[in-house]
Amino acid sequence: MNKSFSDKLIEKIKAKGNPICVGLDPRLDKIPAFIKRKAAYEAKDNPFTAAAEAIIGFNKAIIDEVCDLVPVVKPQIAFYEIYGHEGVRAYEETLKYAKKKGLITIADAKRNDIGSTAEAYAKAFLGEVTIFEGEENEIITPIFDADAITVNGYLGVDGIKPFIEEAKKYDKGLFVLVKTSNKSSCDLQDVPLADGMSVYEFMGHLVESWGADDISDCGYNFVGAVVGATFPQQAAKLRKIMLNTIFLVPGYGAQGGTAEDVKPCFNKDGLGAIVNSSREIIFAYEKMPEFGEAQFAKASRKACENMIKDLSIIFK
């Protein structure tokens, strides 16, 4: 039998000795000039291809430096879609390369739709797709082939089920938005319900119920939750509601969350959450003159090492 997503994830976290997820959210204006020059030269006249190649080159260098240190990477697809289909090609290449280097990959896409449409997303990101080759022959192939995807649960369970089904079939996972890290997440998520809960707690209960039947050996299931580092009190409440749910925790670092802030996202065993940092790791070179542009990936490695130290109060 194949290992479940949660078993693979927890195993990888234990092997690396930290719960860090590196957010691969490239921005062309922050990619070192020498990488962009090389990409532009190779792409000749196509600026979109040049952008895609610059992103691929940047990401691969960072993946090479951090793949022995951390268990997970999470490329945010908005920063690829912004360059259209060539950007999406860079997204595919990034996921493929990270997988090849032994990292667990989370497609941060926050996809959501009604059932029949969610099924198309689920197949694209987690499963396999039927296409045709030549005149009549069908082929079945993965497309993005991420290990997990982030999704938005506003549409209720029938928009989530297709992701659960593909996840089950291919030993993948999903992370449903529960309490997001941004300031105005309170606009809707903190609104009190008639029964005394807040919207985010209600969503927490929903997510917990969606994964309840699939708890694997490690004690967790493959239906995770996104819980921001910027709201430690709310995270503590959710941790109690969702004992067997893995939290994907954004908001550490650039968004203001500290190691103390992410503590409530973990269970007492030091497990149950992965903590994401994007900008502070991938653009670390900007704040580390000892490395500079030329050694930007080494700076990212150093930033990972610093984060591992910082989080050691939780995960020893």
Next chain:
Amino acid sequence: MNKSFSDKLIEKIKAKGNPICVGLDPRLDKIPAFIKRKAAYEAKDNPFTAAAEAIIGFNKAIIDEVCDLVPVVKPQIAFYEIYGHEGVRAYEETLKYAKKKGLITIADAKRNDIGSTAEAYAKAFLGEVTIFEGEENEIITPIFDADAITVNGYLGVDGIKPFIEEAKKYDKGLFVLVKTSNKSSCDLQDVPLADGMSVYEFMGHLVESWGADDISDCGYNFVGAVVGATFPQQAAKLRKIMLNTIFLVPGYGAQGGTAEDVKPCFNKDGLGAIVNSSREIIFAYEKMPEFGEAQFAKASRKACENMIKDLSIIFK
């Protein structure tokens, strides 16, 4: 001064004499064999390119047939992303072709994220993006260049603001999910709040407030709402809350909504909503043997004409 999105939309609806949006949600297994054969032949060995070309060929034929009849098309990006970056290229081509044919385009993408990430989506779908050409030269170019995008408001206003800003800058629009057409939209959206409203009504108030400052000559603003045809009672409530908001109404046709059901989505002037139909129009040939595969686009035209007749109880 340029016309606002809502003025352009209302004008187009009046000119065509109907509020119909054709959902361009292709499925490879439903695209006529002769189109797929041609695409496969032209794409030679690449099945992804073949899939993309088949979709482009299928969509263009339908756009050609319906562009004089209806005001709006709405390609759902999941059905393109399922073929990876080549599918996304087909998405770009579809939007471009529909625009060229004078149609208003809505990118049905339901994107959502924290502010800095939502900004990347907003620029990609509605605005312009800076990329580089050659060694140092920057170029600024639109990417998807849709007239409007669907978004999910679970993250609150700071995830919506970037879309509003790009929409303002480029005379575009957005449609925020309020009450979706799927059965389990009740899971979260119908939950009662402490103050007596339901979650969907609360979201309706939020959306109404986000657009309140930007009502244009036609009486509507560019921050629209997605309100499913399958819940007429809830739609009636929302219509009262959101007088100046344009509703994008999915769920008519294949999902079960009738002309009577969509009636409450409209204001008394017969305006204020656009009604989407996807499968029943684009795959109409399956149910119209008088056309058959060879004339699939003519069948789509016929299905549009039928829908125009059906909706004439609202829009005369």
